[in-house]
Amino acid sequence: MTAESTAGPAIRVQGLEKAYGELEVLRGVDFDVARGSIFALLGSNGSGKTTTIRILATLLKADAGTAVVNGFDVATRPANVRESISLTGQFAAVDGVLSGRENLVLVARLRHLKAPGAVADDLLRRFSLADAATRRASTYSGGMRRRLDIAMSLLGDPPVIFLDEPTAGLDPEGRMEVWQTVKELAGHGTTVLLTTQHLDEAEQLADRIAILHQGRIIANGTLAELKRLLPPAKAEYVEKQPTLEEVFLAIVGNDHIRHVTGTSNQGNHG
Numbered sequence: 321m322t323a324e325s326t327a328g329p330a331i332r333v334q335g336l337e338k339a340y341g342e343l344e345v346l347r348g349v350d351f352d353v354a355r356g357s358i359f360a361l362l363g364s365n366g367s368g369k370t371t372t373i374r375i376l377a378t379l380l381k382a383d384a385g386t387a388v389v390n391g392f393d394v395a396t397r398p399a400n401v402r403e404s405i406s407l408t409g410q411f412a413a414v415d416g417v418l419s420g421r422e423n424l425v426l427v428a429r430l431r432h433l434k435a436p437g438a439v440a441d442d443l444l445r446r447f448s449l450a451d452a453a454t455r456r457a458s459t460y461s462g463g464m465r466r467r468l469d470i471a472m473s474l475l476g477d478p479p480v481i482f483l484d485e486p487t488a489g490l491d492p493e494g495r496m497e498v499w500q501t502v503k504e505l506a507g508h509g510t511t512v513l514l515t516t517q518h519l520d521e522a523e524q525l526a527d528r529i530a531i532l533h534q535g536r537i538i539a540n541g542t543l544a545e546l547k548r549l550l551p552p553a554k555a556e557y558v559e560k561q562p563t564l565e566e567v568f569l570a571i572v573g574n575d576h577i578r579h580v581t582g583t584s585n586q587g588n589h590g
């Protein structure tokens with residue numbers, strides 16, 4: 321019996337516990353992720369986001385509780401879980417010596433896909449990397465690298481993908497490129513579980529947001545639901561100030577301009 325269970329959520333986590341020695345990182349974590357949705361696990365450094373992802377990806381065993389991914393229990397059906405998922409870690413798995421296309425073809429071969437070249441070309445197009453396809457990945461910008469990394473994780477069309485801090489270390493443009501990519505994934509029916517430390521990232525991307533704090537999920541809901549947890553906003557009669565991000569993007573533009581040459585503030589006033 322290998323058929324996935326198509327009923328029920330893509331991910332169901334119940335009572336998950338994990339300690340490293342004395343350190344109790346997860347102390348009863350519960351959440352569901354609906355199929356085809358984007359779910360953000362939000363939490364500060366060390367709150368246990370990566371630990372949770374590693375348990376769901378069968379890389380780590382939980383001490384207690386259950387986790388079911390694509391209908392398969394991670395403890396009893398790890399092979400089926402692995403066939404159902406891909407994991408993009410906090411640190412990109414791209415090989416810098418190879419070109420973007422070579423990276424994709426290599427992984428496609430490892431996954432025994434038919435026509436790895438055609439699959440690679442399709443992904444390069446989807447991720448706006450066709451122009452850079454034959455360049456060494458070491459020459460890519462951070463955003464391009466991350467997009468290539470996500471593209472690699474999609475080879476084989478896993479129904480569930482885990483993105484552990486997909487935009488860590490990227491500039492605002494790079495983050496927006498990755499956000500766009502993630503939205504497109506969910507638009508194609510892929511379930512996305514991502515972790516982030518950034519409220520704005522969860523706000524931009526997620527259908528539901530769960531906040532992991534001191535080993536438990538302390539809030540879980542849509543953005544509107546989470547906002548209702550706060551006292552109602554006061555009406556303020558001031559013009560809205562643009563955020564730094566909006567200012568940056570207005571100046572730099574959002575059309576792949578890579579080199580900001582305005583260097584008037586470059587002097588070192590140390």
Ligand SMILES: Nc1ncnc2c1ncn2[C@@H]1O[C@H](COP(=O)(O)OP(=O)(O)OP(=O)(O)O)[C@@H](O)[C@H]1O
Nearest residue numbers: 340343345363364365366367368369370371372517
């Ligand atoms: N293999 C390990 N052995 C001991 N402690 C660990 C191990 N892995 C993680 N920890 C500890 O468990 C806690 C949770 O770590 P985890 O990596 O899950 O957090 P995180 O939410 O992903 O943090 P970050 O935002 O920094 O990525 C941290 O205090 C970390 O130091």
Ligand SMILES: [Mg+2]
Nearest residue numbers: 369370410484
């Ligand atoms: Mg982490």
